[in-house]
Amino acid sequence: MNAEYEIRRFEPAAPGEPGYPEAVAWDNAVSFGFHEERSTDERIQESIARSRVDGAVYTGAYQTGQPAPHSLGSEVPVATFGSQQSTLNIGFGRLLDAHLITGVTVRTSHRRRGLLRRMMTEDLALANGNGIAIAALTASEASIYGRFGFGMATAEQSITVDTGAKFRLDHVPEGTVEVADPTVLLELAPQVFARVHGEQPGSIGRQEFYRQLAAGASSREGGPDAKVKAALHYAPDGTVDGYVSYRFGGWDKTPATMEIIDLVAATPAAYLELWQYLAAIDLVERITWNEAPVDNPLTWALTDPRCVAASNPRDLLWLRILDVRQALEARRFATDGTLVLKVTDGLGLTAGTFALEVQDGTARVTASTEAPDLELDIAALSSIYLGAVNPVSLAAANKVREHTAGAAFLAARLFAVERPAHCLTHF
Numbered sequence: 277m278n279a280e281y282e283i284r285r286f287e288p289a290a291p292g293e294p295g296y297p298e299a300v301a302w303d304n305a306v307s308f309g310f311h312e313e314r315s316t317d318e319r320i321q322e323s324i325a326r327s328r329v330d331g332a333v334y335t336g337a338y339q340t341g342q343p344a345p346h347s348l349g350s351e352v353p354v355a356t357f358g359s360q361q362s363t364l365n366i367g368f369g370r371l372l373d374a375h376l377i378t379g380v381t382v383r384t385s386h387r388r389r390g391l392l393r394r395m396m397t398e399d400l401a402l403a404n405g406n407g408i409a410i411a412a413l414t415a416s417e418a419s420i421y422g423r424f425g426f427g428m429a430t431a432e433q434s435i436t437v438d439t440g441a442k443f444r445l446d447h448v449p450e451g452t453v454e455v456a457d458p459t460v461l462l463e464l465a466p467q468v469f470a471r472v473h474g475e476q477p478g479s480i481g482r483q484e485f486y487r488q489l490a491a492g493a494s495s496r497e498g499g500p501d502a503k504v505k506a507a508l509h510y511a512p513d514g515t516v517d518g519y520v521s522y523r524f525g526g527w528d529k530t531p532a533t534m535e536i537i538d539l540v541a542a543t544p545a546a547y548l549e550l551w552q553y554l555a556a557i558d559l560v561e562r563i564t565w566n567e568a569p570v571d572n573p574l575t576w577a578l579t580d581p582r583c584v585a586a587s588n589p590r591d592l593l594w595l596r597i598l599d600v601r602q603a604l605e606a607r608r609f610a611t612d613g614t615l616v617l618k619v620t621d622g623l624g625l626t627a628g629t630f631a632l633e634v635q636d637g638t639a640r641v642t643a644s645t646e647a648p649d650l651e652l653d654i655a656a657l658s659s660i661y662l663g664a665v666n667p668v669s670l671a672a673a674n675k676v677r678e679h680t681a682g683a684a685f686l687a688a689r690l691f692a693v694e695r696p697a698h699c700l701t702h703f
């Protein structure tokens with residue numbers, strides 16, 4: 277298998293540069309892997325331009341032998357794997373460099389020959405070697421990545437909000453909301469998001485695509501989206517501290533519905549005011565949002581919480597600690613305490629027994645020969661790292677073995693963060 281395929285890593289080149297066709301072939305292979313329609317030259321160029329802004333690295337697996345006659349040529353990768361650097365908010369305002377993985381596909385006729393395993397193993401070892409303490413991804417299927425040490429760390433859900441007569445917010449209005457041309461979000465969206473990113477545990481720094489999405493300059497379907505509308509929230513001092521971009525579902529939908537494309541608010545007041553605005557849109561009685569937080573202040577602010585119907589709770593962010601000591605020492609902890617953790621790691625990157633000693637919220641992590649309080653795989657430690665997954669639940673599911681009574685509960689208190697962790701970024 278090793279000789280059958282060559283793995284190549286490269287930064288996507290710009291149009292006119294010698295490496296551009298290789299980048300185009302890679303992009304096409306990703307679209308094929310996710311069953312998307314064939315892209316136009318223009319769309320591919322836009323996609324590659326965004327990857328260049330994001331500093332993405334493309335990895336492809338290429339056939340070394342002669343491909344079957346009439347089949348795709350050897351210049352088209354049979355497997356793809358993308359990565360880029362970003363930051364993850366790990367609680368209490370701390371940002372940690374994170375290695376993001378995306379664009380993972382293996383062509384059907386070459387699957388289950390170990391290509392994903394090979395690309396993943398090599399990529400994680402490289403990131404580890406570059407001093408990165410954590411890797412992150414979002415998964416198409418929840419059964420794929422646990423074997424590589426990734427654990428589910430945050431969740432999201434879809435909501436449908438009834439904005440008819442029952443919708444009433446119990447809040448004190450603060451600031452104002454105004455409609456804006458969505459293109460202003462090309463500039464404003466990254467500014468508002470930067471504030472949120474600095475304060476929201478679980479947040480992953482956004483890619484170039486997001487400001488274009490919010491502005492209607494690009495869409496998940498491909499090109500620009502002329503249906504996109506936008507509203508901004510102004511704080512009492514006049515600064516824009518929140519925005520929502522949304523689109524109408526069409527007159528044939530009953531009840532008439534607006535779909536939120538992106539909603540980012542830097543303060544609780546901005547969040548509720550934007551909801552107040554959405555609920556006030558005439559001729560519309562329903563708002564849908566497919567990327568809502570599981571722990572949603574809106575529900576608690578409504579006099580009738582049943583205006584919010586939640587569905588499809590699902591995993592969003594998967595994390596993989598690459599260096600236990602570095603990742604734990606980077607965190608600020610909610611309480612003081614000591615735990616000895618025995619960590620297993622199928623890829624052998626960061627296995628060992630570690631003493632985690634927290635004093636005044638700061639951790640010191642050392643190799644330990646003492647009997648462990650908790651024994652767990654690196655996937656489970658990665659799950660509890662952001663404080664959104666309870667170690668007590670993992671112990672009940674045999675994902676954490678508790679050797680000292682109460683150790684899982686101590687871990688829950690140690691790893692807690694200042695507000696519910698939530699990731700606003702898909703990648």
Ligand SMILES: CC(C)(COP(=O)(O)OP(=O)(O)OC[C@H]1O[C@@H](n2cnc3c(N)ncnc32)[C@H](O)[C@@H]1OP(=O)(O)O)[C@@H](O)C(=O)NCCC(=O)NCCS
Nearest residue numbers: 309380381382387388389390391392393414415416419420
């Ligand atoms: C998921 C995918 C990338 C797997 O690639 P692959 O090269 O066939 O995977 P490998 O042969 O390296 O398999 C690695 C391991 O993962 C397992 N595995 C692979 N795909 C799996 C899946 N969909 N569900 C459960 N396990 C899976 C294999 O059984 C193997 O297990 P083992 O090493 O413990 O025996 C490929 O099926 C694919 O392209 N799917 C469609 C696109 C997609 O979903 N991409 C993921 C985006 S997040």
